[in-house]
Amino acid sequence: MLRGFLKINMKKLLKNNLVIMIIFSVVVLTMPIWMQPFGAAYPDILQKFVIFGVFAIGYNILFGLTGYLSFGHAAFLGVGSYTAVWSFKLLTMNIIPAIILSVIMSGIFAVLMGYVALRRSGIYFSILTLAFAQMCYNLAYSVLTPITNGETGLQLAKSDPRVIDRLFSEAGEGLPSTTLFGIETSGYSGFYISAVVMIIVFYISLKIFNSSFGLKLKAIKSNQNRMRYLGFNTRPYLLTAFVISGMYAGLAGGLLAATDPLAGAERMQWTASGEVILMTILGGVGTLFGPLLGVIIIKYFENIFSAINQLDLHSFYSIFPTWLENAMVSISSLFVGEGWHMTLGLLFMLVVAFLPGGVLEGMQLTYKKLTTYVSKKRNKTGGESKKETGVNHGK
Amino acid sequence: MGSKAVLQVTNVLKTFGGLKALNNLNLTIEEGTVHAIIGPNGAGKSTLLNVCIGQLTPDTGTVEFDGQIITGLAPHEISQRGISRVFQTPQIFEDLDILQNVMIPALAHIDGQFTFNAVKDLRHRNEVKRAAMEIIEQMNLGDQLHDRAGAMSRGNKRRLELAMCLVQKPKLLLLDEPTAGMARADTNQTIEILKKIKATGMTKVIIEHDMNVVFSLADRVSVLAQGTIIAEGTPQEIRESEIVKEAYLGGAKI
The missing domain is CATH 3.40.50.300 (P-loop containing nucleotide triphosphate hydrolases)
Structure with a gap:
């Protein structure tokens, strides 16, 4: 009885927003500790986890809720980065104005792009967004060189005006670094600042998911025609979702620039858009945590797997006899180092083919199987009352 | 009755290629009535509803709802009007x-x-x-x-x-074969529900093949064949009309 009661209460508790947010914040902020065993506890990759987390959370608001597959979100990431770097160059090295401006700027771009692209749905929408993003990318590379500094990428220079900073102090020796009211925003402090931003925007996305606005977006995904015949003008809803997710991407771009103040055109390329789609699908589209899981998996592969070399492999397999060691190393080396894309590709194919709900769904299924297995086993030993077993509390 | 018209379809023509799905159709739905539309397959019943809700725009003619022309409005605008x-x-x-x-x-x-x-x-x-x-x-x-x-x-x-x-x-509810493909028990339950709604005085248009449903619910019946209304009247009149038997029921006794 008590066990059942506790179980139900736990379920209720886990549905409470506050509880979710507390657990989530603790998990995110302790990342430097629990990432240690995975060899990923250094600031550079941790920053990537949370910043691309922001990107994926935002992407999920569009793709997960409305089902509109945008192939152009990298454009907003790039716009955000360029805006932030320009803010560092012209205004101040403080990241607050930079981030606010990058969110506003990408929002403006998202309105323009969404207004055009959302006239179509399905594959045509995807193609329109792709075209827009590639156009931005090519412009950044060529015509807009005065703004984007073309191939070299936009960087800080000593001669930059930095109007607001100059009001308070003289230009120092060497390049200044980005700060948040005096706190340097690289390294671990950069991670913590980005993590706090991600926690805030995660909360916003949680609110959107549970609001009636979110409900309407889900309904649009399910049956857009029905929405129209029920009296909904669907386009403004879609545009809002599009702009919100574009602003998330701009925020991510701004944060990227805040932790490392340079911006290049390659950030806008279609591969970058593809990456966020990959992250979202791999983790679990339309779920709250799935995209974040996808971010961690992909960024982990990108940074850790690609760094493994033959020597690492040899030491890993050193317990085997030499012939086996050599064989294992030659097989494994296909999947690490330069070959990390192959591992990722295989993983992606497996997930899409067998777990359309992403890794998160896989984890839920395993958990369910495990709990039913455990309760069955306990029942066989005869310790528990029969009522407990096989009870399926739904999702 | 003689109360005011909720829906007024005037001279609506809708063609698909060479086919005249609706051929200068005129129809008036009066407020508070349950109006059944019957007719053989391909007579244009569903096309008529599609024109009413803005899914299709007629080639010529107008649809008036509550005294205002709604042809050419977007589906959501029409829905918003009721x-x-x-x-x-x-x-x-x-x-x-x-x-x-x-x-x-x-x-x-x-x-x-x-x-x-x-x-x-x-x-x-x-x-x-x-x-x-x-x-x-x-x-x-x-x-x-x-x-x-x-x-x-x-x-x-x-x-x-x-x-x-x-x-x-809604001020006007359009039902496109509400009992098609239902089991007998489900059909009866649906009829009960529809009767309950009828008591509220909501205007309804029902497209239906099941004559039991039509004759137990409808105040008026229009018979549609080849895109035009060929007969209109009370269920009793329609049941006895020779034209209808000819066109729709193939002369069989019902």
């Missing part, structure tokens, strides 16, 4: 649960015209939920509140769609 339709194949939100399915049309009342107002949203949430629950109970779906709509039986899906339309309290 026309709701139950489709022949249930059009529901398969991925959402039943409560959500009914809450969405209830929300359309408040902000079908888009407003991004979170405060308003919260204020109306309980009200919307209550309205939705009430209708769901009426449709005997209350015990499946959180079931995924897509997993329901066909009969239940139809009842859910009817609930979705009713929660909007």
Whole structure:
């Protein structure tokens, strides 16, 4: 009885927003500790986890809720980065104005792009967004060189005006670094600042998911025609979702620039858009945590797997006899180092083919199987009352 | 009766290629009546409804609703004015649960015209939920509140769609074969529900093949064949009309 009661209460508790947010914040902020065993506890990759987390959370608001597959979100990431770097160059090295401006700027771009692209749905929408993003990318590379500094990428220079900073102090020796009211925003402090931003925007996305606005977006995904015949003008809803997710991407771009103040055109390329789609699908589209899981998996592969070399492999397999060691190393080396894309590709194919709900769904299924297995086993030993077993509390 | 017309279809022509799906059709639906439209397959019944809700635009002619011309308006604008339709194949939100399915049309009342107002949203949430629950109970779906709509039986899906339309309290409800493909028991239940709604005085247009349904519900019947109305009258008149037997029932006795 008590066990059942506790179980139900736990379920209720886990549905409470506050509880979710507390657990989530603790998990995110302790990342430097629990990432240690995975060899990923250094600031550079941790920053990537949370910043691309922001990107994926935002992407999920569009793709997960409305089902509109945008192939152009990298454009907003790039716009955000360029805006932030320009803010560092012209205004101040403080990241607050930079981030606010990058969110506003990408929002403006998202309105323009969404207004055009959302006239179509399905594959045509995807193609329109792709075209827009590639156009931005090519412009950044060529015509807009005065703004984007073309191939070299936009960087800080000593001669930059930095109007607001100059009001308070003289230009120092060497390049200044980005700060948040005096706190340097690289390294671990950069991670913590980005993590706090991600926690805030995660909360916003949680609110959107549970609001009636979110409900309407889900309904649009399910049956857009029905929405129209029920009296909904669907386009403004879609545009809002599009702009919100574009602003998330701009925020991510701004944060990227805040932790490392340079911006290049390659950030806008279609591969970058593809990456966020990959992250979202791999983790679990339309779920709250799935995209974040996808971010961690992909960024982990990108940074850790690609760094493994033959020597690492040899030491890993050193317990085997030499012939086996050599064989294992030659097989494994296909999947690490330069070959990390192959591992990722295989993983992606497996997930899409067998777990359309992403890794998160896989984890839920395993958990369910495990709990039913455990309760069955306990029942066989005869310790528990029969009522407990096989009870399926739904999702 | 002689009360005012809710829906006035005037000289509507709709062609698909060379086919005249609606051929200068005229139809008047009076307020508070249940108007059945019958006719053989391909007579243009569904096309007529599609024109009424703005899914199709007629080549010529007009549709007037509540004294205003609605031809050329977008579907959501027409719906906002108070026309709701139950489709022949249930059009529901398969991925959402039943409560959500009914809450969405209830929300359309408040902000079908888009407003991004979170405060308003919260204020109306309980009200919307209550309205939705009430209708769901009426449709005997209350015990499946959180079931995924897509997993329901066909009969239940139809009842859910009817609930979705009713929660909007439309001035005019269009029903496209509400009992097609239903088991006998489901059909009877649906008739009961429709009779209950009839008591509320809502104007309804029913397209139906099942004559039991037509004759037990309708106040007036129009017979559609090859895109035009060939006869109109009370169920009794239609039952006895020779033209109708000729065109539709093939002379068989009913």
